[in-house]
Amino acid sequence: MLRKSEKRLLQLIKYAPIIFIISLSLLITYILLLNNQAYYKKEIRKIETSFxxxxxxxxxxxxxxxxxxxxxQKNKSEDKLKHELKERVNEAYNIAHNIYLENKDKDKKIILKMIKDALRNIRFNEGRGYYFIHDIKGNNLLYPLNQNLENKNYINLKDKKEYFFVKKIVETIKNKTESFDTYYWSKPSKEENRVHKKVSFYKYFPVLNISIGTGEYLNDFENSIKRDILKYINKINKINxxxxxxxxxxxxxxxxxxxxxxxxxxxxxxxxxxxxxxxxxxxxxxxxxxxxxxxxxxxxxxxxxxxxxxxxxxxxxxxxxxKDKLEIIIKQKKKEANKIKKQYIINILLISITITLVLLLISCYISNQIKKKFIKYKEIIYKEIDKNKQKDNLLTQQSKMATMGEMIGNITHQWRQPLSLISTAASSIKIQKEFGILNDKDLNDDLKMITDATIHLSKTIDDFKNFFKPNKNKSYFTTTYILEKSINLISAQFKFKNIEIIKQIENIELFQLENELIQVLINILNNAKDQLTIKDIEHKIIFIKTYKKDEQLIISIKDNAGGINKEIIDKIFDAYFTTKETENGTGIGLYMSKEIISRHMRGELIVKNSNFEIKQKKYYGANFIIKLPLY
Missing domain, CATH: 3.30.450.20 (PAS domain)
Structure with missing residues (x-):
């Protein structure tokens, strides 16, 4: 059976397009007829604007x-310059190496002079480029621009920014390598700003323990690039x-x-x-x-x-x-407009009627198809909704049963000590009575012990009873309260397993679902307990930290169980996924925790492996992070 709202929706799908198409066709036809003359003026303005x-x-x-x-080209100028400088130095290096190979038997001083003579007159980069040679002590052995400056030590020479660039050359020789360098040096010119950025390249020549280098002012190289760019642009302009x-x-x-x-x-x-x-x-x-x-x-x-x-x-x-090209286009458009003006109105009417009829037929057909599809999909959706409800109910029930099983175990551990105290006190009273040594003080002390233990048992029952209350209403509580309450419910098993819980709590108030958050915290803590129990770890730790970030409460729970395997870490929130034995795990605890945080509390639950440090000791394990809105 279709509901009233669904019937109204189907009627809307069926008749709305028909009404809309007819109305739109009439309106468009009316507007086109009224604006016949204005249309062409707008077209011309449109052409002008578009052009x-x-x-x-x-x-x-x-x-x-x-x-x-x-x-x-500008940004690459320094890279190009470096590439060119390196090529030039490599050429000089090859010249020097060939001279050495041809004169191996001669004295090294003679070979050095031959190399200097060979490189002294070589110029490149439009005559600006030349080679220079230094030794390991910082002596300038070749300076073609001024031979009077040769064979002098410049180890302490520095540029305008207090940079000792000759030391870089010496370092290159010592390291037996090659290197680029950048410093700021003055040009031999009358420019107002004589200091310019200079790029140099040095290459170690092992035979003579010297370096061969060259350099170029970056702005000189850029000027040559400018000229190349202008030549290229003027060449393009000729053919375009x-x-x-x-x-x-x-x-x-x-x-x-x-x-x-x-x-x-x-x-x-x-x-x-x-x-x-x-x-x-x-x-x-x-x-x-x-x-x-x-x-x-x-x-x-x-x-x-x-x-x-x-x-x-x-x-x-x-x-x-x-703009004169636009005038030619407009004239041509006016000629075309005059040719079609007479047939314009008739054509518009015929087209409008034809399109309207076609659209009406298409609309009726589509409406009927949509109706059939709608009813069919509605049935499928309802079936899927029922299946999902059954699945969610089953998962919820399984989660409750699993949690209840955990809680029964916790109750057992919580009650063990008080029951032992009651048994001990009762036995003491009986023995003292049989031997006739029971006095009022001992009797009162034993009775008080029994009374205190009974009160503790009652309180334990109240705590677990409150946890199982089906309360779906939000309430105000603090992080200190919710964590203490969660830990109290399971603390006995953690003490029994020798697991230490370390807390770093920032007391923050929030408005959320109390019992549901307790269930999530217990699931995560129990999961950490299980992993710590099966691992051979001397000092078992769970570290809980809370803080506020971007109007969100962050609860971080870390353990030192060695972390989660990378192959399964993305699956641990899947339903029925578990790494425990079949009888020990259902695989729905973390799944339900994820559902509770994301669906019921509008938050986020994630997990990752992380390192952490406590009392200067480093640990590694899983880190569950809960992010919740405060209100």
Whole structure:
């Protein structure tokens, strides 16, 4: 039988699409007829907006690609420089090695002079690069730029940042290796800022116990990269309709399609436009600029360009598009509009009616199919719900029985000592009575012992009775209270097994399900007890810690039983999964604990293996972590 709500849902599925389709068709037809004339104006505006947006996106994307290319080249400049320096030194090393092989029988001083003479006049990197040689004492043996500085000791020479870079060379020789170095040195020029970053590479030459090295100022190398980039961009501009232009902060045009055709740069871009380009690059980092340009024809053409800044090189790069291409597209669109205007209304009506009828038929068919599927799936869902309820009830019952079995064991241990005291006291009274030595004081002491033991037994029953109360209502309690209550219920077995429980409790108030949390804590503690019992451990420990984090209560329970096997740690919360013997474990305790924490208490229960330290002793074992909202 279908419920009323289900019948209403099926009626809604059946009739709502029909009503919606008819209403929508009528509304669309009415709007289209009323806005026939306005439609084309909107189309033209849409084309203009779309064209502008599309072109802006295109040039922005192109500029971004070139920007990323430039930044990549800039960022890789130091790596490229290092690679080139290493190759150059390896070349010098090979030259020196060949000289040595050809002159093995000669004195090493003569071989060193031959190597110096061979390397002295070698230049590279547009004449900036040269080789230098040092020995293990820091003496400069080769310095082609100034021979007067050769054969002098520079071990204590330092750069502008107090760095002793010659010591790095000596260290390379001592270690018989090769190394890169970076320091800051002044150029032999009249620049205002003469100190620049320099990268060097040294390679140990074992035959003479010296190092061969070379270096290059990073900004000089970057300048060569700049020139390569500009050559590449100007080459691309020659074969591409969309071209990239580059200006620097000094208003120099570094790259432009017309750079080789027009001698006067002011005819390409006037100063006002260049200033605007530079201002966008400096102040906004990137942006669009619209201006008039006429370097190809005498006619002024409106152009929109995207500008982007390259701050460390003081460059502004950009690319643009002309608006006159848009006018051609709009004219073509108007011609097409006039051709179809006469048939527009008739076509709209015919299409609208046809689509409406087709959609109505499809809607009716789909509605009937949905109804059948709905009824079928409803039956399947109800069956699955019943199965899940039966399964949950069975698991809950098994969990209760397992917990009850554990509790009966705990009651046995809790009662053993009081019952022993009662038996001892009663026997004492009987013996003293038989021998006639029973006095009032001994009688009162024994009776008091029996009374105290009886009270303890009664209290134990009350504690276990409260635990089994089916209380599903939340209440306020503290972490100290809940842990003491949980431990009291099972403490006898833990003492019997010689298991020490160490607590580090931050007393925190929370509003939760008391008995359900006690059940979870007892399950986890019993699980730790079982693992500690089967392991041959001299000092068995369970460490409990509570604290608050991000408005959550965290309860951490660790043992030193050696941890959980990695192959099964992800399965221990599965129903019926257990590592114990069949008669000792049901495999539902931890499963129910996970269900209680996640479903009933909106929290989280996880497990992992961890190390911990107590009284300067290190332990390793399982760590169960309970995370609960405080309210």
């Amino acid at each position: 502008t947006h599309q072109k802006k996106e295109e040039i922005k994307l192109e500029v971004e690609k070139f920007y990323q290319y430039i930044i990549y 309709d969309k071209y990239l232009f580059i200006v620097d902060y000094k208003k120099n045009i570094l790259g432009h399609k017309a750079l080789e055709k027009i001698n006067k740069k002011s005819e390409i871009l006037n100063d006002d436009i260049i200033v605007k380009i530079i201002n966008i690059a400096k102040n906004k980092k990137e942006g669009f600029l619209t201006y008039s340009e006429s370097f190809i024809t005498d006619k002024k053409r409106e152009k929109t360009s995207f500008i982007k800044n390259i701050p460390k090189w003081h460059w502004a790069i950009g690319m643009g598009f002309y």
